[in-house]
Amino acid sequence: DIQMTQSPSTLSASVGDRVTITCRASQTISRWLAWYQQKPGTAPKLLIYKASTLEGGVPSRFSGSGSGTEFTLTISSLQPDDFATYYCQQYNGYEGTFGQGTKVEIK
Amino acid sequence: EVQLVESGGGLVQPGRSLRLSCTASGFIFGDYGINWVRQAPGKGLEWVSYIRSKPAGATTEYAASVKGRFIISRDDSKNIAFLQMNSLKTDDTAVYYCARKGFSGNFFDFWGQGTPVTVSS
Numbered sequence: 001d002i003q004m005t006q007s008p009s010t011l012s013a014s015v016g017d018r019v020t021i022t023c024r025a026s027q028t029i030s031r032w033l034a035w036y037q038q039k040p041g042t043a044p045k046l047l048i049y050k051a052s053t054l055e056g057g058v059p060s061r062f063s064g065s066g067s068g069t070e071f072t073l074t075i076s077s078l079q080p081d082d083f084a085t086y087y088c089q090q091y092n093g094y095e096g097t098f099g100q101g102t103k104v105e106i107k
Numbered sequence: 108e109v110q111l112v113e114s115g116g117g118l119v120q121p122g123r124s125l126r127l128s129c130t131a132s133g134f135i136f137g138d139y140g141i142n143w144v145r146q147a148p149g150k151g152l153e154w155v156s157y158i159r160s161k162p163a164g165a166t167t168e169y170a171a172s173v174k175g176r177f178i179i180s181r182d183d184s185k186n187i188a189f190l191q192m193n194s195l196k197t198d199d200t201a202v203y204y205c206a207r208k209g210f211s212g213n214f215f216d217f218w219g220q221g222t223p224v225t226v227s228s
Contacts, residue, residue, distance in 0.1 A: 001171075034214035036152075043204055043218035044152065055216065087152055091213040094168045096142065096154040 002026050002090050006099035012107040019075040021102045023088035028068045032092045035064055035073045038101075039084045047086075048073065078104070109133040109217045111205050116222030119195055127222060129188040129205030137161055137183040140208035142215060143190045145201035145224075155203070156190060157213065172198075195226045 003026040013019050023033065031051035036044035046055045048064040051071055061076045075082055083106055088099040115127040129141060140163065143155040156179040157168045167179050178191040188205060202223050206215035 032212060034209075036215075038152075043220055044215070045218070046209075046214065046216050049209055049212065049214045049216075089152075089154075089214060094157050094213055095170065096144075096157075096213050096215070098152040098154065101151045 001095070002029065002092060002097050004088055004090055004097050004099040006086075006088055006102050008102060009100065010103045010105060012105045013078050014107045015078055015080060017078045017107075019078050019082075019104060021073045021086055021088075021104075023066075023071045023073070023099050025069045025071075025090055025092075029090045029092040031067045032090060033064070033066070033071050034089045034091060035062075036087045036089065037082075037084045038087065044087065075104075109207070111207065111217055111219035113203060113205050113219040113222035116203060116224045118225045118227065120228050121195060121197055121226055123195055124191070124193045125195060125224060127190040127192065127203055127205075127224070129190075129219060131186045131188070131207075134207075136186040139210075140213065141179075141181060141188040142206045142208060142213070143179065143188075144204045144206055144215065144218075145199075146204070146221075147198075147201045150201075153201075157208070158188065192224070195224075197226050200224060200226050 005024045035048040038044040052064045085103045110132045142157045158179045176194045181188045202221040204221045205219045207217040209216040
């Protein structure tokens with residue numbers, strides 16, 4: 001089974017900050033990686049798939065990069081609406097394993 | 108507008124069964140695979156099960172934690188997917204989401220609002 005490890009678990013940042021979240025896979029997954037944003041009490045929302053393809057309607061301040069086993073999600077200038085928990089998910093096979101999540105908090 | 112609406116959650120005793128439904132609208136349901144993903148209280152996301160579209164064989168996959176206890180199915184004539192959950196354990200307590208498979212891979216491009224399942228005596 002492929003394990004996904006995100007870091008950090010929690011991140012404190014201010015509006016306007018550049019934020020980077022890392023996701024590591026236990027084995028190579030090519031670019032089969034997605035990122036989601038989840039706010040309390042709501043369903044996750046797809047942000048990025050195939051490591052760097054932005055889902056329609058997602059602001060361009062979000063970007064993704066990486067391949068193989070190491071991936072990053074970057075928010076170029078954090079906005080008030082971005083305080084949430086972010087999850088990576090590998091989909092190299094049918095089993096969509098998630099990372100444990102990164103909570104982005106207000107500093 | 109794509110919509111997925113889950114129903115069927117509730118409080119159930121350990122060892123009993125529950126069937127969840129996921130009713131879809133706004134897209135050609137039969138063309139897409141459907142997943143169930145769950146989230147235990149205060150925890151992260153866990154993929155549970157996947158059913159491929161009929162053109163892809165409508166075959167099914169399960170997480171190890173539910174294999175042999177849960178059954179996923181679909182009724183394309185009614186645009187509904189189901190998750191039959193048997194021999195429920197307290198560890199199955201979670202919000203259950205159905206999620207549509209992305210067109211180019213098993214990521215999840217649309218999600219329902221979730222239905223809560225509590226397994227407790």
